[in-house]
Amino acid sequence: MRSNTERNKSGALEAELSVPAGKTSRQSLWKRFAQQWEFQLMILPAIAFLLIFNYAPMWGILMSFQEYNLFKGFWESPWVGFDHFRMFFDSPEFWNIMRNTFAISFLKLLIGFPAPILLALMLNEVGHLFFKRVVQTITYIPHFISWVVVSGLVFSMLAVDNGAVNETLQRFNLIEQPINWMSIPEYFWGILVTVNVWKEIGFGSIVYLAAIVGIDPSLYESASIDGASKLQQIFKITIPCIAPVIVIFLILNIGNLLNAGFEDVFVLTRNLNNGILMSVAVTIDTYVYQMGIINQRFSYATAAGLFKSMLSIILLIAANGIARRLGRTSLW
Amino acid sequence: MKLTMGDKIMQVILYIILAFLAFITFYPFWNSLVLSFNTGSDTSLGGVTFWPRDFTLENYQIVFKEKKIYQAYFITILRTVIGTAMAMFFTSLFAYALSKKGIVFKKFYMIFAVFTMFFNGGLIPYFIVVYHLNLYNTFAFLILHGMISVYNMIIFRTFFMGLPDGLEESAKIDGCTNFGVFFRIVLPISGPVFATLSLFTAVFLWNDWFFPAVFINDQNLIPLQTMLVQIINEGTTATLMANLNSYAQSMVQNSVTVRSIQMATMMVATLPILFIYPFLQRFFVKGVLVGSLKE
Numbered sequence: 001m002r003s004n005t006e007r008n009k010s011g012a013l014e015a016e017l018s019v020p021a022g023k024t025s026r027q028s029l030w031k032r033f034a035q036q037w038e039f040q041l042m043i044l045p046a047i048a049f050l051l052i053f054n055y056a057p058m059w060g061i062l063m064s065f066q067e068y069n070l071f072k073g074f075w076e077s078p079w080v081g082f083d084h085f086r087m088f089f090d091s092p093e094f095w096n097i098m099r100n101t102f103a104i105s106f107l108k109l110l111i112g113f114p115a116p117i118l119l120a121l122m123l124n125e126v127g128h129l130f131f132k133r134v135v136q137t138i139t140y141i142p143h144f145i146s147w148v149v150v151s152g153l154v155f156s157m158l159a160v161d162n163g164a165v166n167e168t169l170q171r172f173n174l175i176e177q178p179i180n181w182m183s184i185p186e187y188f189w190g191i192l193v194t195v196n197v198w199k200e201i202g203f204g205s206i207v208y209l210a211a212i213v214g215i216d217p218s219l220y221e222s223a224s225i226d227g228a229s230k231l232q233q234i235f236k237i238t239i240p241c242i243a244p245v246i247v248i249f250l251i252l253n254i255g256n257l258l259n260a261g262f263e264d265v266f267v268l269t270r271n272l273n274n275g276i277l278m279s280v281a282v283t284i285d286t287y288v289y290q291m292g293i294i295n296q297r298f299s300y301a302t303a304a305g306l307f308k309s310m311l312s313i314i315l316l317i318a319a320n321g322i323a324r325r326l327g328r329t330s331l332w
Numbered sequence: 333m334k335l336t337m338g339d340k341i342m343q344v345i346l347y348i349i350l351a352f353l354a355f356i357t358f359y360p361f362w363n364s365l366v367l368s369f370n371t372g373s374d375t376s377l378g379g380v381t382f383w384p385r386d387f388t389l390e391n392y393q394i395v396f397k398e399k400k401i402y403q404a405y406f407i408t409i410l411r412t413v414i415g416t417a418m419a420m421f422f423t424s425l426f427a428y429a430l431s432k433k434g435i436v437f438k439k440f441y442m443i444f445a446v447f448t449m450f451f452n453g454g455l456i457p458y459f460i461v462v463y464h465l466n467l468y469n470t471f472a473f474l475i476l477h478g479m480i481s482v483y484n485m486i487i488f489r490t491f492f493m494g495l496p497d498g499l500e501e502s503a504k505i506d507g508c509t510n511f512g513v514f515f516r517i518v519l520p521i522s523g524p525v526f527a528t529l530s531l532f533t534a535v536f537l538w539n540d541w542f543f544p545a546v547f548i549n550d551q552n553l554i555p556l557q558t559m560l561v562q563i564i565n566e567g568t569t570a571t572l573m574a575n576l577n578s579y580a581q582s583m584v585q586n587s588v589t590v591r592s593i594q595m596a597t598m599m600v601a602t603l604p605i606l607f608i609y610p611f612l613q614r615f616f617v618k619g620v621l622v623g624s625l626k627e
Contacts, residue, residue, distance in 0.1 A: 033436045038510035039429040043441060046426035049480045053461070054448040060457025070463070119353070122346055131347070137613060138354045141361070144605050146539030148557050152564040152598045153360040156367070156591070162378040164363055198357065206617055230339045255450065263542060267561065285455075292456040293546055305454035316450070 064303035070296075084303035093282065101283040101308075104265065105257045107193045113253055115197045116204030117246060121234060123205065124212050139202025151267035154195055158182055182268075185280045196264060207249070211242040247323050255316030258308050261285060284308040361606075368392070368596040372589030390588055391596035400551070400559065401600070407474070408555040412537045415475045419533050420526060423480055427488030428514055445482045455546075462547060469549045477543050478536065484529045491525040492518065527615040538605060556601050564594055 033040060064084055066077045088094060119139070126132045142150065157164050158181040166178035181187055219237050228236065262285040269281045282290075284304055292301030366384050367375055374386035395401055430441060452458075467473040495518065503517045504510075519526075541557035548554055 029436060032434070036432075036435060039432055039435055042425040042429040042514075043435075045422050046480045046485070047441065047444065049422070049476075050445060050448055050482075052465070053458075053476070053479075054452060056461045057453025057457035058451065060453050060460050063457065063460070068460075070460070073464075122350060125343070125346055126350065127343075128347075131350070135350045135354045137610065138358050140613065141606070141609065142357060144535050144539075144609055145602060146541060146557050146560075148539075148541050148561045148564060149598050149602050152560070152594060153364060155564065156364055156595065157360050159591075162376065162380070164359070164381065167378060167381075201353075202357070229336060230342060266542070288455055289546075293459065298456050298460065302454060302456045305456060309451065309454065313451070 061302060061306055063299050064306050066299055068299040068302075070298065080299075084300045085307065087300060088304050088307065093287070096279060097282055097284055097287050100280060101258060101261070101285075104189060104192060104261050104283060107189055108196055108261065109253060109257060111193050112197050112200065113250065115201045117208050117242075119201050120205040120208035120212060121238060123209060124238070125230065125234075136202065136205075139205070141202070142199040143203035145199075147263045147267045150195065150199060150264075154191070154268065155182065158191070183276060185276055188268075188277055188280045192264060192268060195268070207245065208242060211245045212238060215241045243327075247327065251316070251319045251323055254319035255312060257315055258284065258312045262289075361602075364595045365599055367592060368599045370592065371587040372592030373587035375592055376589060388587075391592045392600075394588055394593060395596045395600055401556075401597070403552055404554055404556040404559045407471070407553060408538060408557070411471075411474045411555060412534050415479070415537045416530050416534045418475060419479045419481065419484075420530055423484050423529075424488050424519075424522075424526070425514070426480065427485045428492050428518065430485070431489045431492035445480075445485060449482050459546065468547055469553070471553055473547050474544060474553070474555070477540075477547075481533070484533070487529060488525060491522060495521070524615055524618055527612065528618065531612050531616055535605065560597055560601050563597055 060074070063074060063077065065079060065081060066074075067080050068074070068077045123132055123135065126135075158166070160166065160178045160180045163178070163181075165181070166175070169175045170178065181191060215238065219241075220233055223233050223237060261283050265281055265283055265286055266289070269277050269286075285308070288301045288305045288308075291297045291304065295301075363381070366380060366382065368391050369384040369387055369389070370380050371386045371388045371390065374380070379385075426445075429435060430438060435441075453461075462468055462473060467476065499521075500513045500517060503513045508516065539557055541555070541561050544553075544555050544558040545561065548558070
């Protein structure tokens with residue numbers, strides 16, 4: 001009874017104080033706007049910030065159709081149409097860049113995406129609570145460490161002289177001579193993906209663990225009465241129950257597929273000075289950085305970057321479409 | 333519930349896999365810590381694994397003798413504290429207003445914000461904008477970069493929408509303005525979500541090395557991580573010695589190597605986060621869950 005009257009009261013208050021029920025005519029819109037000036041003021045800085053730091057650069061995309069000159073500025077620079085795109089497609093590195101970008105991205109998705117799910121499934125089966133907590137605490141750590149430090153750890157672990165990996169392999173007589181891991185192109189993708197999984201597996205598992213905790217326990221009880229083994233329960237109950245979460249994250253991951261490969265590639269190849277790795281390590285993002293920031297070919301680099309954004313959006317739309325066709329879950 | 337033989341074997345394998353995973357996650361940190369406490373000349377003989385064999389504080393002494401480190405630390409802390417405070421302030425205000433019913437243009441604001449999550453101009457146009465705003469090579473850029481995170485805004489908003497209406501209404505009856513309600517009523521009860529998002533923002537600002545590397549030229553404004561990338565990635569001793577003169581001098585007298593210095597510097601840049609993080613773990617696990625709620 002009491003809560004009911006309270007709600008009525010607050011409902012009335014709300015109508016009176018902040019949200020007058022108005023018509024959508026222009027005058028009452030601005031009247032309402034003026035009445036909520038405090039809230040509109042709260043919104044203002046954020047909108048201004050987004051406008052300057054997110055939308056202004058979008059406008060700058062147009063310069064990929066120009067021969068942009070930093071000193072002439074946007075209005076004075078001459079238009080050149082699709083020249084930069086053509087140049088990018090015709091450049092000798094183009095197919096190499098595309099191969100590396102897609103290979104690295106898809107390898108990360110293929111291995112980096114299921115890994116946290118697998119970890120969550122395993123952690124969920126652990127009965128020993130203290131052990132579970134220790135494993136979680138430790139595996140979350142790398143997420144909070146910068147890629148710079150991670151690259152330092154990787155270089156140290158894989159060092160030719162006294163790197164822990166080489167020493168261990170030698171101790172178990174698996175290799176004769178220390179391997180110079182960071183200078184062999186064939187190993188680079190593997191190292192990159194392994195380090196990525198190492199860094200994010202624990203943190204990525206949080207969401208899936210939460211989804212698993214939310215599953216109705218009576219499902220497991222009735223399954224075990226029917227004689228289902230633990231493994232059968234995982235495949236028949238756990239995985240189908242967390243499938244919607246998996247699909248949402250998969251779509252988001254695919255949309256971000258081509259974005260997710262810059263910092264790691266960059267720190268792991270920077271200043272290695274051997275050039276050998278570049279054939280397998282140059283991606284659209286590192287190329288944009290090289291051409292734009294180092295060589296100051298602003299328009300050309302922007303064209304390459306825009307090409308990547310377009311590919312990302314196509315991937316996102318495609319992934320969402322496929323998910324919607326296959327099942328009930330989709331982003332929109 | 334009775335465990336079958338197969339289940340028991342599975343449990344044993346599970347514990348072994350998880351223990352191994354925890355070990356390989358933890359070991360690189362431990363090994364670097366050990367190497368940072370070992371004399372460089374002894375490390376180069378090989379075989380230093382779990383404990384320092386020739387314990388020394390030399391590496392740290394040299395790192396802390398370098399004035400540039402203090403400057404970089406100062407910049408990093410300043411950036412992290414001010415940047416996090418400002419980002420939290422403006423993002424939470426934005427989210428709070430958007431959590432209210434009947435806000436004019438609300439839908440437009442939401443679409444306007446969310447669109448930036450999926451599409452951006454890319455590095456070069458961003459560079460041009462920053463350049464023309466005269467933010468290139470300024471401390472202001474370090475704070476302004478990434479100040480409004482739309483992702484954080486959505487988490488805040490989800491949280492604020494879950495607050496009971498009555499709380500705020502009663503404050504208004506007592507004569508509070510909308511700002512007053514936010515600062516005196518909403519802020520104090522939003523501790524966990526503020527803690528989580530502050531942690532994420534602070535970690536981002538502490539760890540970010542790339543944007544300072546591109547947008548900051550002045551060595552006095554370089555944060556710790558950006559300096560670290562210079563130290564770690566300069567493969568050759570010569571460059572390092574040229575860069576850091578006081579290191580070079582002491583290296584002649586001491587048994588210090590480039591690698592032992594790198595390890596010590598890395599630890600100096602990482603330990604603050606490693607120490608703070610276990611205390612905040614409870615919060616951020618909750619925070620991630622709020623964020624993953626469907627919006």
